[in-house]
Amino acid sequence: MHQIPEDGTSLPLMEEFYTIQGEGFNTGKAAYFIRLGGCDVGCHWCDVKESWDAELHPLTPADTIVDNASKFPSKAVVVTGGEPLIYNLEYLTRQLQSKGIKTFIETSGAYPLSGNWDWICLSPKKFKAPRPDILPLAHELKVIVFNKSDFEWAEQHAKSVSADCKLYLQPEWSKAKEMTPLIVEYVMNNPKWEISLQTHKYLNIP
Ligand SMILES: C[S@@+](CC[C@H](N)C(=O)[O-])C[C@H]1O[C@@H](n2cnc3c(N)ncnc32)[C@H](O)[C@@H]1O
Ligand SMILES: Nc1nc2[nH]cc(C(=O)O)c2c(=O)[nH]1
Numbered sequence: 517m518h519q520i521p522e523d524g525t526s527l528p529l530m531e532e533f534y535t536i537q538g539e540g541f542n543t544g545k546a547a548y549f550i551r552l553g554g555c556d557v558g559c560h561w562c563d564v565k566e567s568w569d570a571e572l573h574p575l576t577p578a579d580t581i582v583d584n585a586s587k588f589p590s591k592a593v594v595v596t597g598g599e600p601l602i603y604n605l606e607y608l609t610r611q612l613q614s615k616g617i618k619t620f621i622e623t624s625g626a627y628p629l630s631g632n633w634d635w636i637c638l639s640p641k642k643f644k645a646p647r648p649d650i651l652p653l654a655h656e657l658k659v660i661v662f663n664k665s666d667f668e669w670a671e672q673h674a675k676s677v678s679a680d681c682k683l684y685l686q687p688e689w690s691k692a693k694e695m696t697p698l699i700v701e702y703v704m705n706n707p708k709w710e711i712s713l714q715t716h717k718y719l720n721i722p
C-alpha cells in the first residue's frame with residue numbers, strides 16, 4: 517500500500533507528457549501534462565480507466581515532477597488524472613508557480629480544492645457530484661454529453677458558476693456521432709454555451 521504523504525511532497529504519477537491541450541478554453545496551446553493516479557468517481561465512459569487504481573502508479577517526488585516540467589518550452593502545466601484533487605496539491609502548484617509555470621487543473625470537483633491555480637476546468641459528474649464550494653471558483657465548466665439528460669445537468673451547474681466562467685459542452689467520445697448534432701443545435705439555441713471537442717484524438721497525439 518502507498519503511504520501518500522499528506523503534505524503533497526510525493527504523488528502517485530501515472531504519466532507525464534508534453535502535448536497540446538486538446539479540450540476546452542485552452543485548446544491548441546502547448547502544455548506539460550501531469551496525470552496523477554487514483555479516482556473513485558466511476559464514470560462508466562471514462563477514457564483513462566487505467567488511472568483509477570492509485571496503487572498501480574509510483575509515488576513520485578513533486579520536486580522531480582517540477583524539474584521534468586521545467587525542461588519544456590511551454591510554461592503551462594495541466595494537472596489531471598484520475599482525480600487530482602484526491603491529493604493535496606498545495607506544494608506541487610507552489611513549486612510550479614515559483615518557476616514561472618502556469619498551473620491548470622482538470623477536475624470533477626468531487627474532492628476539496630487544494631493548490632493555487634491559474635485555470636480551473638471543472639467537469640461535473642453525475643456519479644459523484646462536485647462539492648458546491650468549487651463551482652464559483654471554476655474558470656471553465658466543461659460538461660460531457662453522453663445522453664440528452666446531460667443538457668439539464670449542464671444547466672443545473674451553470675447556475676452556480678461565476679458570471680465570467682466559460683461554458684462548454686463536450687461530446688462523450690463513444691457517443692460523439694450521435695450527440696454532436698444535438699450539441700450543435702443546443703449551442704445555436706443557447707449561445708452562452710460553446711462546443712469543446714477532444715481535438716487531440718482527431719490529431720492522434722497524446
Ligand atoms: C480523464 S478526466 C481527468 C480529470 C478529472 N477526473 C475529471 O474528470 O475532470 C479529464 C477530462 O476528460 C473528460 N473525459 C473523460 N472521459 C471522456 C470521454 N469518454 N469523452 C469525453 N470526455 C471525457 C473528463 O470529463 C475531463 O474533463
Ligand atoms: N491533449 C490532451 N488534452 C487533454 N485535455 C484534457 C486531458 C485529460 O485527460 O485530462 C487531455 C489529454 O489527455 N490530452
Ligand code: SF4
Pocket residue numbers: 555556557558559562563564565567597598599624641
Ligand atoms: S472523474 Fe475523471 S478520471 Fe474519474 S472516472 Fe470520471 S472522467 Fe475518469
Ligand SMILES: [Mg+2]
Pocket residue numbers: 563564
Ligand atoms: Mg484525456
